[in-house]
Amino acid sequence: MLDRKVRVAIIGAGTVARDNQLPAYMKCRDAEVAAVCDMDHARASALAEQFDIPKVYTDMHALLADGEVDAVSICTGNSTHEGIVTACARAGKHILCEKPMAVSAEQARRMQDEVKKSGVTFMMAFVNRYRQESRIIREFVDLGKLGDVYHARCGWIRRRGTPRGWFTDVKKSGGGPVIDIGVHVIDLTWYMMGKPRPISVSGVVHHRIGSYQTKYVNSWVAGEQSDLPVTTEDSATALIRFENQVSMSVDVSWAINGREKDMFSEIYGSKGGASLNPFAFYGEENGYLVDTIPQLCVPGGWQPAFEEEIRHFVDCVKNGKEPVSGIEDGVMVQKMLGAIYESSAQQREIAIV
Numbered sequence: 001m002l003d004r005k006v007r008v009a010i011i012g013a014g015t016v017a018r019d020n021q022l023p024a025y026m027k028c029r030d031a032e033v034a035a036v037c038d039m040d041h042a043r044a045s046a047l048a049e050q051f052d053i054p055k056v057y058t059d060m061h062a063l064l065a066d067g068e069v070d071a072v073s074i075c076t077g078n079s080t081h082e083g084i085v086t087a088c089a090r091a092g093k094h095i096l097c098e099k100p101m102a103v104s105a106e107q108a109r110r111m112q113d114e115v116k117k118s119g120v121t122f123m124m125a126f127v128n129r130y131r132q133e134s135r136i137i138r139e140f141v142d143l144g145k146l147g148d149v150y151h152a153r154c155g156w157i158r159r160r161g162t163p164r165g166w167f168t169d170v171k172k173s174g175g176g177p178v179i180d181i182g183v184h185v186i187d188l189t190w191y192m193m194g195k196p197r198p199i200s201v202s203g204v205v206h207h208r209i210g211s212y213q214t215k216y217v218n219s220w221v222a223g224e225q226s227d228l229p230v231t232t233e234d235s236a237t238a239l240i241r242f243e244n245q246v247s248m249s250v251d252v253s254w255a256i257n258g259r260e261k262d263m264f265s266e267i268y269g270s271k272g273g274a275s276l277n278p279f280a281f282y283g284e285e286n287g288y289l290v291d292t293i294p295q296l297c298v299p300g301g302w303q304p305a306f307e308e309e310i311r312h313f314v315d316c317v318k319n320g321k322e323p324v325s326g327i328e329d330g331v332m333v334q335k336m337l338g339a340i341y342e343s344s345a346q347q348r349e350i351a352i353v
């Protein structure tokens with residue numbers, strides 16, 4: 001228990017820190033952002049000025065020696081998460097780690113060992129779990145209102161929406177839409193289904209479009225720009241099997257020659273179904289098909305979810321609570337992501353152990 005505000009440092013002064021996490025921290029009354037660290041001094045200073053953050057670091061180890069910092073938000077590129085999480089855990093700092101947890105399941109398992117040894121609080125920034133809609137769907141699943149949940153369909157289809165910078169360098173990102181947006185839909189859908197135990201994965205990833213110069217298309221631009229060739233996949237499909245004959249199908253793309261479909265997640269049960277986007281429950285009453293749409297008390301969408309995610313992380317650190325998106329879930333999601341790539345490479349179904 002901390003009887004004062006939690007002092008947080010941001011590591012990685014890029015897009016997600018600036019546009020999502022810091023605006024959410026500014027609204028969290030139990031937190032104060034004490035420092036920002038980026039190896040690019042100009043980027044760190046710009047954020048410090050914009051959000052009135054007192055300390056700027058360019059060396060993570062100097063930040064970790066700062067006794068005034070209780071917790072860190074890791075907002076750096078995917079391939080750096082393992083090294084930074086390890087250093088933060090060893091320094092006794094509580095950790096919020098941006099998605100994906102790592103670039104491989106092996107890395108995620110090593111991170112789990114380090115965090116366990118250190119005893120710090122670790123939370124995965126699986127922001128979609130913190131949407132009010134997701135919480136309501138999971139609540140209905142837990143109450144048995146959908147009956148036995150036996151299948152889910154989820155995905156996110158961008159026609160031309162490949163992010164720029166390190167995201168398309170497989171060595172830095174670990175992969176394309178599977179690891180970048182697939183992580184959101186797989187984690188969220190698995191969570192809303194009640195986290196059944198995965199048994200195996202069959203997946204195919206496609207490298208058919210690569211780099212393009214389409215007009216009038218805006219992309220998520222990473223702070224670290226690069227003109228590297230696109231070495232990541234541009235679309236993928238997968239079937240995840242869970243125990244008790246439960247299944248999930250996943251379709252994701254950064255680029256495909258077809259219609260856009262915003263992030264979606266649909267869950268099917270023996271008594272009813274649920275959908276995140278559009279938000280609705282599907283059932284039957286008195287012989288009629290009935291759709292139910294619960295009213296939300298906060299606006300739906302991304303930024304309110306970031307605010308809830310940050311509030312929850314700070315509450316866990318301050319009051320010693322277990323995060324809703326803890327490290328075991330991070331490792332399990334990483335195993336499912338890794339198995340999609342492995343299944344595609346080996347052209348067979350991969351067991352999850």
Ligand SMILES: NC(=O)c1ccc[n+]([C@@H]2O[C@H](COP(=O)([O-])OP(=O)(O)OC[C@H]3O[C@@H](n4cnc5c(N)ncnc54)[C@H](O)[C@@H]3O)[C@@H](O)[C@H]2O)c1
Nearest residue numbers: 012013014015016038039075076077078098099222223224
């Ligand atoms: N939750 C979400 O919806 C969401 C959205 C976007 C990005 N992300 C995740 O957030 C992370 C960052 O993405 P981004 O788009 O903000 O990237 P970015 O490239 O804009 O920012 C990363 C920053 O980290 C800095 N950095 C890298 N290594 C460092 C180190 N060792 N020490 C200090 N600074 C270092 C870089 O200089 C850069 O400024 C990624 O893992 C990404 O997948 C999550």
